[in-house]
Amino acid sequence: MKDPEYWLALAHAPRNLGSLLNHFGSPRHLFEAGPLEWRVHCADVIKYLQKPNWYAVENDIQWLAQTGNHLITLDHSDYPPFLREIYDPPPVLFVRGDTLLLKSPQLAIVGTRSASSEGEWTARTFAENLSNQGLTITSGLVFGIEGASHWGALAGQGKTIAVAGWGLDQIYPAEHSELTQKIVETGTIISELPPGTQIKRMHFRSRSRIISGLSLGTLLIEAPEYSGALDTVRFAIEQGREVFVIPGSIHNPLVKGCHQLIKEGAKLVENVNDILEELQNYHYIEAQH
């Protein structure tokens, strides 16, 4: 990877500048292009391009020096190919754990943070079974369905990817420090946000596009109306990925969002085979066996 400091400077920009790379060729060329070029192509971020946050970049480089921490840039061969296909792929990924896992066939499992025990049980058993079938389970590490999915995958083959909506030097939620530790051992935690980034609402939504973007499909387990988990599913639809939904009782408000999606045409799923049958079309899974 050339010029990691320029890639890192990209990560600290006020918005995703990945789309500019096509024009400028590389982050270095972008930063060195000068105000004339900037005014034409990216007038909104001139201030930042003039004065990139080199201090923060220095911190990033220190974080990257620790064992197990990696940086994967958009032009790198380890960059997950499925994620590269999406509309606005993150230019850099901060990674803790096994970088190769990012290229494995993945299924995202998402759902509400305030899941019922039945919902968490479903997440755990589906994740464990699918993990044993060779799929990597990708999710977002927060409470409820997401945490349960990671635990399920750890009980299976252990291959699981957590996409954090915060800098990887922090642990969130605090109760998940043990889970985080376990994921780093056999799986991977990634973030598009540089170390030191605090938890912010806006990051949760943009994190969702990475969860769905990494995966062949997204499985939704328990999402009430307006659940944040529905963001991930909407992204999956936009990205042309499969959407799987577990139904529930019409008297259960926790599955309102699930039912809405089935009405819109998402696939109803009762068991693991329903998912595997659908994903058989993707040769990635066969390659695993």
Next chain:
Amino acid sequence: MTSLKNCKIITTLKPNIEEEYWLALTHAPGVGPVKFVRLLKHFGHPRGVFEADHDEWRAFKMNEVLINYLQNPNWQIVEKDMQWLTQSGSHLLTLEHPDYPPLLREIASAPPMLFIRGDCALLSSKQLAIVGTRHPSHEGEQTAREFAEYLSHQGLTITSGMALGIDGISHWGALRGTGKTIAVAGTGLDRVYPGSHRTLANKIAETGALISEFPPGTAVRRENFPQRSRIVSGLSLGTLVIEAPERSGALYAAAHATKQKRKVFVIPGSIYNPLVKGNHKLLKEGATLIETAADILKDLRIYRPAPENPNTIKTLPTPTKNSNIQKSKVLPLSQEVLGIETDEDARLLGYLKAGPLSIDNLVEQSGLTAGEISSKLLMLELRGLVAVQTGGLYAHTNY
């Protein structure tokens, strides 16, 4: 050749003599709905079948048994049918009668004749079939009852098969509504099956209709029940499936509805509930998922003017004496949608009135878990009651 028949015409002098031929042909051995219609097409009308000569019968490739019958129809049994029809409230509709339900006439094997107890006109009303297992869960029963009652109030006639379980409960639900309900029996209408549904049958006959394609006297026969399903779905704009396990008889009705190009509406359930395995199978095959009765009205494009009683909310079932507790369950308008806070939401807002707080502060004060609070705050945020400040603090927007 037909002396007995002629004798009958002379002796009884009934104006509805054609009906007797229809009945006589129904009792003919080996003549089901499909063959009946073929005979009608070929000979013009039932009397034509009986009055044709031997060569014409032969030309139609009839077997000896049938020819024998046509030569000596069982007028005794027809007489019994006619007697049954003299009872008040009993009717007979032939396929060619203008009152024959138009949707049913469209199906592939429309019954040539319908025996009816009750309101004939109801057969041509807009109908929704509700079907399901004979052994439903408590939740399934409640759903059937409340959908039937509510949709009945919305102007739909509820049609079902009067079997135990979901069928019977749907009829009861409709009776609690406007009373307009049609029960398609698998036996002759002179008997009630199952016997425990005698009261139900009588109630249906009062404000709805009991119908059967089988003449009075037809006993309970297992093979007649799946056949009856095609009439249940065939009469209806759509069929709603509530709790159907794998290989449930209710799936016959759904299969018929699909074949008849009618809507199949399905209520989903937990993947751990074996009673809804059939439901999920139908949903995977493309049936329409139904959460509330309003979904069905929307799909069928049935719009009703605002209810007469201004106190009833449009999407809630009209309350009756016994349904007050249950009605809120069947069609729950989520509190978030109505803009009503839950107690816990109100508590959280209360804490925030004192000033912006972090989730951790709120955990300490409320005793809820961070997960619960986080999702509640998200809800409140979406409703504009809470705003997130820098540093991850939450603030009440009005303070």
